[in-house]
Amino acid sequence: MTAAYVALEGGHVIEGRGRSPGTARGELVFTTAYTGYEESLTDPSYEEQVLTFSYPLIGNYGVREERFEDDRVHPRAVLAKELTRDVAEWLESEGVPSIDHLDTREIVIDIRDGGAMKCGIAVGDDVTEEDALAELDRCKTMSEHTDIGAQVSVEKPTIHGADNGGPDVALVDCGAKGSIVDSLLEREATVHVLPYDTSVEAIDDIDPDVLFISNGPGDPTNYENAISLVREFVEDTPVAGICLGQQIVAEALEGTTEKMTFGHRGINQPVLDLESGRVVMTTQNHGYTVADPGDHLEITQVNVNDDTPEGLDGLEYDVITRQYHPEANPGPEDTLDFFDDVLGMTDSQTTAAVPADD
Numbered sequence: 001m002t003a004a005y006v007a008l009e010g011g012h013v014i015e016g017r018g019r020s021p022g023t024a025r026g027e028l029v030f031t032t033a034y035t036g037y038e039e040s041l042t043d044p045s046y047e048e049q050v051l052t053f054s055y056p057l058i059g060n061y062g063v064r065e066e067r068f069e070d071d072r073v074h075p076r077a078v079l080a081k082e083l084t085r086d087v088a089e090w091l092e093s094e095g096v097p098s099i100d101h102l103d104t105r106e107i108v109i110d111i112r113d114g115g116a117m118k119c120g121i122a123v124g125d126d127v128t129e130e131d132a133l134a135e136l137d138r139c140k141t142m143s144e145h146t147d148i149g150a151q152v153s154v155e156k157p158t159i160h161g162a163d164n165g166g167p168d169v170a171l172v173d174c175g176a177k178g179s180i181v182d183s184l185l186e187r188e189a190t191v192h193v194l195p196y197d198t199s200v201e202a203i204d205d206i207d208p209d210v211l212f213i214s215n216g217p218g219d220p221t222n223y224e225n226a227i228s229l230v231r232e233f234v235e236d237t238p239v240a241g242i243c244l245g246q247q248i249v250a251e252a253l254e255g256t257t258e259k260m261t262f263g264h265r266g267i268n269q270p271v272l273d274l275e276s277g278r279v280v281m282t283t284q285n286h287g288y289t290v291a292d293p294g295d296h297l298e299i300t301q302v303n304v305n306d307d308t309p310e311g312l313d314g315l316e317y318d319v320i321t322r323q324y325h326p327e328a329n330p331g332p333e334d335t336l337d338f339f340d341d342v343l344g345m346t347d348s349q350t351t352a353a354v355p356a357d358d
């Protein structure tokens, strides 16, 4: 059996069964999602993290490229109770170490008690506990990855749906999930996917109907360029954001963000809409949250479990954001109408809304 070690912050080392070899380090987090492992493993927001699945069997419906959110696996390593051979072989082909036969209940309790923490991973025929501890030693916090956007963003602008004839959306790609682009294209928008460090002039040239800030990994305060783009355009252009995008919008408009203890990662996070009183089930993957929306944004939706802000609206500007993932890949499809609301902010909106249960 291939040796496999997880070294947790503080120095405690856990042993499991190696399923794909390699050494790695990252912030140790867990997701409670019981489906959607293909989408989660290709979600750029997991960059520099080690993902623990709390659901005990991962891989039982195979690995299908059409479910991928990006062209590579983003977590640095994967931990589970049981991984199928399909998933283990996929991770091996991607060079991502994985370990199973772990007591993931114990790992989840450690993370809930201690918070998301650094960890080191070593998997291979000749690895030792010391190799995992050496990785732990070199592990940075998420905030210390100050230019993480460069690891996940497009390098050059790309245009999707140029012939759609609908509104032009400038999507600042801080690690965008593919299904965010798809959700906009389904509504006949033209989507300009732009590098995370794109310039004001490049956006001026597009003259977009909406400026959209994507999801993405790491600490929102490290995305200085995206923060300044929101400040630059918000007076004249509607602004939308998902997850990291909500946090960046808050930072731009005199709000603040903070790190949560262990975050929200799963597909059954209940969210209350304050105006309608309706509760929806949502897909989530975040470790930071808006602490204070400031004086230019109001909280429109909150998490039923802990009251954290899940939706923001601009008070004097056209702004709507969500902390969860309304594109619902994976996940319950209660929230797809967010994209209708985003395109509804544009003057040039010409397309009919797509029903949420399509």
Ligand SMILES: NC(=O)CC[C@H](N)C(=O)O
Pocket: 045, 214, 215, 216, 217, 218, 219, 220, 242, 243, 244, 245, 285, 286, 287, 288, 289
């Ligand atoms: N999915 C995301 O966009 C994550 C946002 C941010 N990196 C966080 O962890 O809170």
